[in-house]
Amino acid sequence: MAAIVMRTMLSVPGIRERFIEKARDAAADVLCFDLEDSVAWDDKPSARALLGRVLPDFPKRGRQVFVRTNGYDTGLIEQELDALVQPWLDGVSVSKVERARDVQRIDDYLTLLERARGLPDGQVKIAAWIENAHAVSNAYEICHASERLVGVCVGGEDYAVSIGVRRTKGGAELELARRSTVNAAHAAGIAPLDTPWTDIRDPDGFADELRRMREIGFLGKFCIHPDQLAPANDVFTPPPADVEWARRVVNAYDEGVEQNLGAVALDGQMIDKPVLEQAEHVLARAEQIEVMEQSR
Numbered sequence: 001m002a003a004i005v006m007r008t009m010l011s012v013p014g015i016r017e018r019f020i021e022k023a024r025d026a027a028a029d030v031l032c033f034d035l036e037d038s039v040a041w042d043d044k045p046s047a048r049a050l051l052g053r054v055l056p057d058f059p060k061r062g063r064q065v066f067v068r069t070n071g072y073d074t075g076l077i078e079q080e081l082d083a084l085v086q087p088w089l090d091g092v093s094v095s096k097v098e099r100a101r102d103v104q105r106i107d108d109y110l111t112l113l114e115r116a117r118g119l120p121d122g123q124v125k126i127a128a129w130i131e132n133a134h135a136v137s138n139a140y141e142i143c144h145a146s147e148r149l150v151g152v153c154v155g156g157e158d159y160a161v162s163i164g165v166r167r168t169k170g171g172a173e174l175e176l177a178r179r180s181t182v183n184a185a186h187a188a189g190i191a192p193l194d195t196p197w198t199d200i201r202d203p204d205g206f207a208d209e210l211r212r213m214r215e216i217g218f219l220g221k222f223c224i225h226p227d228q229l230a231p232a233n234d235v236f237t238p239p240p241a242d243v244e245w246a247r248r249v250v251n252a253y254d255e256g257v258e259q260n261l262g263a264v265a266l267d268g269q270m271i272d273k274p275v276l277e278q279a280e281h282v283l284a285r286a287e288q289i290e291v292m293e294q295s296r
Contacts, residue, residue, distance in 0.1 A: 003150050003189070003190070004029075004030075004064065004125070004150045004151070004191065005029050005191075005285075005288050005289055005292050006029050006030055006064075006127075006150070006151050006191040006193060006219065006220040007029050007219065007220045007221070007232060007233050007236035007237065007289070008027075008028045008029050008030070008220060008221060008223050008228075008229050008232045008233055008236075009028065009029070009030040009031075009032050009066070009093070009127070009151075009153070009193055009220065009221075009222050009223065010023065010026050010028035010030070010031055010032060010223045010224075010226065010229060011032050011034050011038070011068070011196070011222065011223065011224050012026075012031055012032065012033045012034060013033075013034055013038035013039065014033045014034050014035045014038065014039055014047040014048075014050065014051050014067070014068075015038065015039045015040075015043050015046065015047040015050065016038075017050060017054065020033065020050075020051075020054055020058075022226070023226075024058070024059055026063075026226050026229060027226075027229045027230065027233065028063060028223065028229050029063060029064065029220070029233070029292065030063065030064040030065075030066055030090075030091075030127075031058075031063055031064070031065050031066065032066045032067070032068050032093050032222075033051050033055065033065070033066070033067050033068065034067075034068040035047050035048065035051070035067060035068055035069055035070060035076075035080055036068050036069065036070050036071075036095045037095075044070070044076060048079065048080055048083045048084065049083070051067060051083075051084060052083050052084060052086075055067075055084075055088055055089075056086065056087075056088045058088065061295075061296045062292055062293070062294075062295035062296040063296070064090040064091060064125075065088060065089060065090050065091075066089075066090060066091040066092060066093045066125075066127065067080070067084050067089065067091075067092055067093070068092070068093040068094075068095060069081070069092050069093070069094050069095060070095055071094070071095045071096030071097070072094070072096070072097070072098075072102040072105065072106065073096070077094070077106065078109065080092075081106075081109055081110065081113060082113065085110065085113040085114065085117065085119070085124055086117070086119075087119060089123075089124055090123075090124070090125060091124055091125035091126060091127060091148075091150065092106070092110075092124060092125075092126055092127070093126075093127045093129065093153070094106060094126060094127070094128050094129060095129050095131070095155075096129060096131050096132070096135075096155075096158070097128040097129055097130065097131075097135060097142055098132065098134045098135045098138065099134070099135075099138050099141070099142065100138065100141040100142050100144070100145035101145075102128075102142075102145075103126060103128055103142060103145035103146050103149065104145050104146060106126060106146075107126070107145075107146040107148050110124050110126075110148065122147065122148060124148065125148050125149070125150045126146060126148040126149050126150065127149070127150060127151035127152065127153060127193070128142055128143075128145075128149060128151075128152050128153070129152075129153045129154075129155045130142065130152055130153065130154055130155065130159075130177065130180075130181050131154075131155030131158035131159055131162070132155075132158055132159055132161075132162035133159070133162045133163055134162075135159075136159065136176065136177045136180050136181070139152070139180045139181050139183075139184040140183075140184040140187065140188075142184070143184040143185050143187065143188035143190060144184075144187075144188050149188065149190050150190055150191065151185070151190055151191040151192070151193055151220070152181055152184070152185050152190060152191075152192055152193070153192075153193040153194075153195070153222050154174065154177055154178055154181050154192075154193070154194055154195040155195060156171070156174050156177070156195030156196070157195075157198075159173075159174060159177045159195075160173050160174070169199070169202075169205055171209070174195065178194065178195075178213070178216065178218075179216060182216055182217040182218060183217075186217060191219045191220055192217065192218050192219055192220075193218065193219070193220040193221060193222050194209075194213040194218045194220070194221050194222065195222060196221075196222045196223065196224045197209055197221070197223075197224075197228065198224065200224070200225045200227065200228070203227070203231070206228060206231065207231055207235075210231060210232055210235040210236075211235060214235050214236060218236075219236060220232070220236050221235075221236070237286070237289055238282045238285055238286045238289075242282050243282060243283065243286050245279070245282075246278075246279035246280070246282040246283045246286075247279075247283065248266060249266060249271055249275060249276060249278075249279035250276065250279050250280065250283065252264050252265075252266045252271050253271050253276045253279075256271070
């Protein structure tokens with residue numbers, strides 16, 4: 001079970017104050033203020049300054065506030081962390097992570113900044129982006145690189161470039177990256193988030209992709225438009241029927257234990273330990289989401 005609910009992470013351009021204002025009411029689990037792709041190179045210092053000015057008083061309402069940094073190899077991330085590691089910051093979404101050492105170095109710098117500024121150790125979490133062939137090959141090591149890691153995101157566009165193909169709606173070219181990332185993230189106990197759906201004029205295609213990504217094990221979606229939040233939150237929330245099934249499974253199994261039975265039947269299905277664990281996972285996630293939403 002991932003430590004933080006991340007059904008939706010909404011990208012908010014860090015250079016556009018009007019978009020930052022609109023995000024005040026966005027129903028995302030994580031608001032991710034971007035300093036990377038949405039900000040031109042010459043505007044990056046201005047964007048850092050803008051976020052440092054407006055985010056200290058930004059209303060969280062149970063949401064997490066992250067900043068998406070530039071990649072480790074750009075030489076910008078140290079400046080970005082120095083400018084933005086403050087009490088209001090919940091985490092950083094780090095672009096183009098290629099190896100575990102990238103995460104470990106960022107962890108070390110975050111620890112230094114937290115201690116220098118009187119913040120609790122480990123306050124600032126990390127979500128790493130898996131965006132090229134090297135990163136996919138190193139996904140397991142990346143996902144286990146730091147206790148600060150709470151999530152990992154697939155970057156579909158950059159990954160497609162790295163393997164020499166164009167991105168398609170069907171997503172066959174992303175199959176390995178997605179499944180490798182999902183497996184590595186669950187092995188590490190963190191949340192895997194799927195790559196953005198870029199065609200905001202095709203909500204049906206988006207809905208279909210959400211369902212497929214849930215089925216292969218993703219726990220959330222990186223979103224680029226507020227209209228994507230409601231359907232993504234819905235898909236990555238256990239439906240009431242699943243929650244009711246899970247409760248019945250747990251009750252039936254507990255009754256079986258009282259009767260000293262190794263397995264029991266429910267609706268014609270044998271309920272053994274693996275099925276019990278599936279049910280417990282559904283109930284734990286539903287409870288996590290309920291607690292988070294009650295704080296909003």
